[in-house]
Amino acid sequence: MERLDLVVIGGGPAGMAAALGAWHQGVRNILILDREAQLGGILEQCIHNGFGLHHFKEELTGPEYAARYAKEVADCGICCLLDTMVLDLAEALDGSGDKVVTAVSSKEGYLRIHAKTVVLAMGCRERPRGALNTPGTRPAGIYTAGAAQKFVNIKGYMPGKEVVILGSGDIGLIMARRMTLEGAKVKAVCELMPYSGGLTRNIVQCLEDFGIPLKLSHTVVRIHGRERVEGVTIAAVDGSRKPIPGSEEFIPCDTLLLSVGLIPENELSRAAGVKMDPVTGGAVVDQNRQTSLPGVFACGNVLHVHDLVDYVSEEAELAGQSAAAYLRGEAPCGGTVEVKARDGVRYVVPQRLCKDAGPVSLYFRVGDIYKDVKIVVKCGEKVLLSRPKKKVVPGEMERLPLTAGILSQIDGDVTVCLEQKGAE
Numbered sequence: 001m002e003r004l005d006l007v008v009i010g011g012g013p014a015g016m017a018a019a020l021g022a023w024h025q026g027v028r029n030i031l032i033l034d035r036e037a038q039l040g041g042i043l044e045q046c047i048h049n050g051f052g053l054h055h056f057k058e059e060l061t062g063p064e065y066a067a068r069y070a071k072e073v074a075d076c077g078i079c080c081l082l083d084t085m086v087l088d089l090a091e092a093l094d095g096s097g098d099k100v101v102t103a104v105s106s107k108e109g110y111l112r113i114h115a116k117t118v119v120l121a122m123g124c125r126e127r128p129r130g131a132l133n134t135p136g137t138r139p140a141g142i143y144t145a146g147a148a149q150k151f152v153n154i155k156g157y158m159p160g161k162e163v164v165i166l167g168s169g170d171i172g173l174i175m176a177r178r179m180t181l182e183g184a185k186v187k188a189v190c191e192l193m194p195y196s197g198g199l200t201r202n203i204v205q206c207l208e209d210f211g212i213p214l215k216l217s218h219t220v221v222r223i224h225g226r227e228r229v230e231g232v233t234i235a236a237v238d239g240s241r242k243p244i245p246g247s248e249e250f251i252p253c254d255t256l257l258l259s260v261g262l263i264p265e266n267e268l269s270r271a272a273g274v275k276m277d278p279v280t281g282g283a284v285v286d287q288n289r290q291t292s293l294p295g296v297f298a299c300g301n302v303l304h305v306h307d308l309v310d311y312v313s314e315e316a317e318l319a320g321q322s323a324a325a326y327l328r329g330e331a332p333c334g335g336t337v338e339v340k341a342r343d344g345v346r347y348v349v350p351q352r353l354c355k356d357a358g359p360v361s362l363y364f365r366v367g368d369i370y371k372d373v374k375i376v377v378k379c380g381e382k383v384l385l386s387r388p389k390k391k392v393v394p395g396e397m398e399r400l401p402l403t404a405g406i407l408s409q410i411d412g413d414v415t416v417c418l419e420q421k422g423a424e
């Protein structure tokens, strides 16, 4: 039973950047665990470009972005155990403060690893059909968009020829274009909400450029077909997202792709007793990305669903650096305050802040589309920061840097909210 300085669970972009963040701060005894046969996480199946514009100032494909990190991990000699599924994370019973990571590996068998620190970087999974309660039969031809992406881009199978996509998050949009390029006819992308959940650039490049209709405020109300999907009935929905009788339309198709949300993979975190945020589905963390368990850090999509991988890498590097600081015995700074989301803001990460921390960036998403607003950070009634914004949308994550000067003014809980421009 080896004792490591840092175990990183998940070898996607978050896990690799976290390991490198710690390595560059002098930590050498690091192990990355991943259940897949290669590093890279979800990026391995994202063969479209659009990755790395912020981080590398270049437009890369997902595998190219991942390969740059995987090469650095290899060059640094960081150990990776692939084909290894982590089953459990717990506190060591010897009072050392260590964590015990239990895993099963195709090569090494059953493993129990003692670690002084752990970074959670398990990413997220897609919401399946079972979570939707759509009436109908259970024919072949219903896939999550990510599963279809893996079939097309990695396995070389085409899931179908005539496709309807439910959900207009980025994966749904990307797959609308991908299926079209591979020769399928994408008949519609239906979105329950009155706005798309994806990035504006993906709506333009993946739907508009290919003439694929985006039906906002629409959902699939029935799936038809016995052996194979034969069509779906879609309907418009009202303000409370209920189907409007009489608005039904039958669309013949052989495939339904679901892109209806991502769920952070936090079974391990929950079982370990990590305090969770009910809105993000991820851990509650401080500005160092430390969870409620000392020495356990979280980053990437397991913490909150990111739109751009560049921000995943940035956050993960910070988590790795924080693990290194923890190993050096640098106590977290005192005076923790809560950061709360209010008035139009759905969530904020980190949810806790130390007032004497250095500069900190707040990441958040809004709950609706708002135009001509101010993003306001307050402590009580005191306005710490107010930033005008022409438009904010739920599909795009917002990032707000707070300087050390702003943080020094904090004397209580912080709120992040939207205000109408012009309002006092």
Ligand SMILES: Cc1cc2nc3c(=O)[nH]c(=O)nc-3n(C[C@H](O)[C@H](O)[C@H](O)COP(=O)(O)OP(=O)(O)OC[C@H]3O[C@@H](n4cnc5c(N)ncnc54)[C@H](O)[C@@H]3O)c2cc1C
Binding pocket: 009, 010, 011, 012, 013, 014, 015, 033, 034, 035, 036, 040, 041, 042, 043, 046, 049, 050, 051, 052, 084, 085, 086, 087, 121, 122, 123, 124, 146, 149, 170, 171, 174, 265, 268, 299, 300, 301, 302, 306, 307, 308, 309, 310, 312
């Ligand atoms: C279809 C799609 C298109 C995208 N397009 C873009 C884009 O154009 N531009 C952009 O910047 N971003 C894009 N993204 C977002 C970006 O890919 C993600 O933000 C990023 O991959 C998240 O990184 P991660 O490391 O947190 O998670 P992941 O990449 O999901 O990695 C998590 C890793 O953890 C492993 N794991 C989980 N649980 C365990 C366990 N118990 N034991 C062992 N291993 C485990 C998994 O095998 C996986 O390798 C896209 C994402 C998707 C899905």
